[in-house]
Amino acid sequence: MHKLLFQPQTRQKLLAFGSLLALMVFFSLASPNFMQADNLVAILQATAVNGVLAIACTFVIITGGIDLSVGTLMTFCAVMAGVVLTYWGLPIWWGVLAAILFGALCGFVSGVLIAKLKIPPFIATLGMMMLLKGLALVISGTKPIYFNDTPEFPYISQESLIGELMPALPIPNAVLILFIVAIVSSLILNKTLLGRYTFALGSNEEAVRLSGVNVDFWKIVVYSVSGGICGIAGLLIASRLNSAQPALGQGYELDAIAAVVIGGTSLSGGTGTILGTIIGAFIMSVLTNGLRIMSVAQEWQTVITGVIIILAVYTDILRRRAQR
Amino acid sequence: MSAPLVSIRHLGKAFAGVQALQDVHFELLPGEVHALMGENGAGKSTLMKILAGIYAKDGGELVLDGRAVEVTSPRAAQALGIGIVHQELNLMNHLSAAQNIFIGREPLKRLGGFGLLVDEDTLNAQAAAIFARLNLQLDPRTPVGELTVAKQQLVEIAKALSFDSRVLIMDEPTAALNNAEVADLFRIIRQLKEHGVGVVYISHKMDELKQIADRVTVMRDGRTIATAPMASTSVEQIIAMMVGRSLADVAREPLPAHPGEVVLEVRGLQRGHAIRDVGFTLRRGEILGFAGLMGAGRTEVARAVFGADPLEAGEIRVRGEVVTIRAPQDAVRHGIGYLSEDRKHFGLATGLDVATNIALASMKRFMRSLRWAGVIDDGAIAREAQQYVGRLAIKTPSLTQPVRLLSGGNQQKIVIAKWLLRNCDILFFDEPTRGIDVGAKAEIYKLLNALAADGKAIVVISSELPEVLRLAHRVLVMCEGRITGELSGAEATQESIMQLATRREGAALH
Numbered sequence: 136m137h138k139l140l141f142q143p144q145t146r147q148k149l150l151a152f153g154s155l156l157a158l159m160v161f162f163s164l165a166s167p168n169f170m171q172a173d174n175l176v177a178i179l180q181a182t183a184v185n186g187v188l189a190i191a192c193t194f195v196i197i198t199g200g201i202d203l204s205v206g207t208l209m210t211f212c213a214v215m216a217g218v219v220l221t222y223w224g225l226p227i228w229w230g231v232l233a234a235i236l237f238g239a240l241c242g243f244v245s246g247v248l249i250a251k252l253k254i255p256p257f258i259a260t261l262g263m264m265m266l267l268k269g270l271a272l273v274i275s276g277t278k279p280i281y282f283n284d285t286p287e288f289p290y291i292s293q294e295s296l297i298g299e300l301m302p303a304l305p306i307p308n309a310v311l312i313l314f315i316v317a318i319v320s321s322l323i324l325n326k327t328l329l330g331r332y333t334f335a336l337g338s339n340e341e342a343v344r345l346s347g348v349n350v351d352f353w354k355i356v357v358y359s360v361s362g363g364i365c366g367i368a369g370l371l372i373a374s375r376l377n378s379a380q381p382a383l384g385q386g387y388e389l390d391a392i393a394a395v396v397i398g399g400t401s402l403s404g405g406t407g408t409i410l411g412t413i414i415g416a417f418i419m420s421v422l423t424n425g426l427r428i429m430s431v432a433q434e435w436q437t438v439i440t441g442v443i444i445i446l447a448v449y450t451d452i453l454r455r456r457a458q459r
Numbered sequence: 460m461s462a463p464l465v466s467i468r469h470l471g472k473a474f475a476g477v478q479a480l481q482d483v484h485f486e487l488l489p490g491e492v493h494a495l496m497g498e499n500g501a502g503k504s505t506l507m508k509i510l511a512g513i514y515a516k517d518g519g520e521l522v523l524d525g526r527a528v529e530v531t532s533p534r535a536a537q538a539l540g541i542g543i544v545h546q547e548l549n550l551m552n553h554l555s556a557a558q559n560i561f562i563g564r565e566p567l568k569r570l571g572g573f574g575l576l577v578d579e580d581t582l583n584a585q586a587a588a589i590f591a592r593l594n595l596q597l598d599p600r601t602p603v604g605e606l607t608v609a610k611q612q613l614v615e616i617a618k619a620l621s622f623d624s625r626v627l628i629m630d631e632p633t634a635a636l637n638n639a640e641v642a643d644l645f646r647i648i649r650q651l652k653e654h655g656v657g658v659v660y661i662s663h664k665m666d667e668l669k670q671i672a673d674r675v676t677v678m679r680d681g682r683t684i685a686t687a688p689m690a691s692t693s694v695e696q697i698i699a700m701m702v703g704r705s706l707a708d709v710a711r712e713p714l715p716a717h718p719g720e721v722v723l724e725v726r727g728l729q730r731g732h733a734i735r736d737v738g739f740t741l742r743r744g745e746i747l748g749f750a751g752l753m754g755a756g757r758t759e760v761a762r763a764v765f766g767a768d769p770l771e772a773g774e775i776r777v778r779g780e781v782v783t784i785r786a787p788q789d790a791v792r793h794g795i796g797y798l799s800e801d802r803k804h805f806g807l808a809t810g811l812d813v814a815t816n817i818a819l820a821s822m823k824r825f826m827r828s829l830r831w832a833g834v835i836d837d838g839a840i841a842r843e844a845q846q847y848v849g850r851l852a853i854k855t856p857s858l859t860q861p862v863r864l865l866s867g868g869n870q871q872k873i874v875i876a877k878w879l880l881r882n883c884d885i886l887f888f889d890e891p892t893r894g895i896d897v898g899a900k901a902e903i904y905k906l907l908n909a910l911a912a913d914g915k916a917i918v919v920i921s922s923e924l925p926e927v928l929r930l931a932h933r934v935l936v937m938c939e940g941r942i943t944g945e946l947s948g949a950e951a952t953q954e955s956i957m958q959l960a961t962r963r964e965g966a967a968l969h
Contacts, residue, residue, distance in 0.1 A: 338808035347791025
């Protein structure tokens with residue numbers, strides 16, 4: 136146990152987790168409303184969408200890439216679910232499938248642009264970000280699509296399966312889905328061929344290529360998986376709002392990247408964990424929630440979030456320097 | 460005889476305990492072209508970098524115009540009138556020729572009492588003046604990236620001259636030039652001579668030196684061996700001085716009595732100037748040496764056969780069958796492995812652990828349970844990796860150690876393990892002992908011999924001649940993208956290899 140605690144990997148996670156706990160202690164002392172069950176559920180609920188998006192980003196960032204399109208891709212997937220469910224009136228599972236498949240398809244396109252056409256990830260996904268934003272508006276006719284014909288759609292996010300089994304724990308489904316996505320992603324990253332190549336690509340892409348691995352193929356797979364996960368985020372947000380809001384989405388990508396970075400994943404690739412990303416996402420939402428409860432003005436909340444991101448990355452740099 | 464421009468006496472330099480230069484003497488006269496020769500790693504570039512203020516000397520004396528000087532930085536060297544044209548071009552491709560020449564000392568225009576704006580007109584005029592002096596037709600406003608490599612080389616020379624250099628160091632200036640461009644360069648050098656500039660000219664190309672150089676100094680193992688007038692020294696004498704060391708410690712494993720069948724046959728390999736009509740065969744159990752000077756095209760051939768770089772033409776047969784190799788994965792599928800000269804960039808994912816690096820080329824083999832999901836069996840990887848750690852005597856505290864924390868020799872063994880685990884039996888070793896200490900070198904040699912005895916077919920590319928002589932059953936020598944000769948193990952000597960390695964196409968020896 137002692138040995139485990141002082142491994143550098145563990146220490147980083149403890150540092151991030153420690154900051155999260157410190158924030159929670161601080162806010163519960165600052166405001167009696169913070170530790171209320173309702174508020175905690177609200178925090179969980181608020182983390183779900185950003186958390187899932189951040190997981191999608193984690194895959195891409197570990198390969199040494201970046202994905203700026205996750206926010207608008209999420210919205211595009213929500214709109215596609217709306218098309219399938221509301222416009223075409225198909226059963227709910229078709230909507231779920233459509234969101235995930237369209238997400239994976241768009242990720243596939245990004246992957247091809249990056250791996251085959253050699254467009255830098257920043258530019259390729261910047262283009263996809265705008266393209267998808269536009270498409271979502273075009274397809275929806277710039278108006279929200281409501282899921283009135285699919286009454287069970289809001290359950291995806293808002294009901295609580297866990298609450299039904301254990302009434303003391305009314306954790307919304309969105310959070311359950313976040314944790315399932317996190318666990319599956321963590322398994323993919325640590326246990327599968329895809330995960331191994333994801334880390335290897337970020338560590339030294341040329342060495343991987345010269346090992347006889349089809350680098351282009353695996354890069355495309357990574358972006359497709361990431362896109363599929365964005366589709367799940369699209370379902371979560373559409374279900375929470377009981378509508379696909381085509382104007383939403385832009386800006387989410389930066390929150391997601393911030394969560395990944397706070398969680399200790401390096402933007403230069405090769406390292407990173409899903410657990411870190413989840414903690415990063417929670418730090419972001421606890422901060423937003425706590426500052427709001429303390430009635431800090433919206434504009435100052437943004438300032439403080441910026442400071443926290445810079446601090447988090449700086450501590451990470453300090454830690455790396457100490458390791459050398 | 461006029462007083463020397465530069466004299467270097469008893470100069471010494473060590474890097475991290477390795478003595479790179481020892482008791483070096485060198486003298487440069489005004490109006491002289493002085494050739495500096497030696498094998499790769501003999502210390503030529505280090506010596507010139509000390510003269511140009513890039514490295515600090517450890518001991519000895521540097522006298523310029525009869526005055527002892529300390530050249531503490533490149534800037535100090537420029538102030539003293541010492542200019543250097545490096546082997547690699549150091550230009551900013553997006554800036555113009557003039558901007559490149561005057562980078563860091565741009566003439567400024569005053570704006571409201573502050574010198575803030577770059578005076579582009581003066582800049583271009585000054586650059587044009589230097590070009591005129593060099594008789595060079597070039598618009599100073601042209602971005603350097605749009606120039607031919609030869610013109611870029613001349614921009615570097617113009618830059619070195621712009622400091623009013625009286626000492627001009629040129630490190631392999633003709634590496635990228637064709638014969639006509641070389642003639643131009645020589646014309647410019649002769650002009651400089653008339654102006655009393657002393658030129659130090661580093662090159663391997665014997666015929667060029669015969670044309671341009673007045674004297675030659677030969678270096679070997681960090682020492683200056685001799686200085687002699689170029690005209691009265693034969694090529695053979697220079698090569699003998701360059702090679703010099705006794706060959707007593709060379710011991711080659713005998714080729715097995717019955718060499719195996721041909722496993723790799725390459726014909727008509729072609730890519731631009733880098734690879735010109737290269738062909739060779741490789742047998743089971745054989746170690747084939749590729750010798751040549753830096754830039755001769757050996758690495759390019761290996762990378763081309765391995766599919767890492769595209770080819771223009773050529774046929775590759777593996778075990779008798781013609782194969783198409785477009786990417787490394789094709790080569791690996793045919794059992795070809797390539798160990799890069801640059802482990803850290805091309806061989807290893809240094810941030811990842813020992814086991815992952817060993818398994819990197821064979822990951823798919825370890826998808827056992829839940830194959831459809833691509834789940835990797837870490838236990839199996841660990842067991843296999845452990846076997847190779849034992850077999851190759853890789854010294855690592857554990858399989859989960861990041862490879863960047865291991866020594867060069869152990870990192871190299873991990874790359875070897877990677878290809879062995881992948882069942883590759885045609886192995887290209889590009890500079891297998893670069894950056895590896897002497898003890899580990901001997902171990903790598905033993906390992907290569909054992910692999911050959913085990914029936915692997917091995918190509919060793921090395922710039923260290925003793926290494927080639929020690930390992931190879933057969934030596935191919937390359938120069939300027941061509942194979943200039945083949946030597947059996949018995950015929951191969953440092954002298955015979957150097958003769959072939961400096962044999963340029965279409966250039967007669969004077």
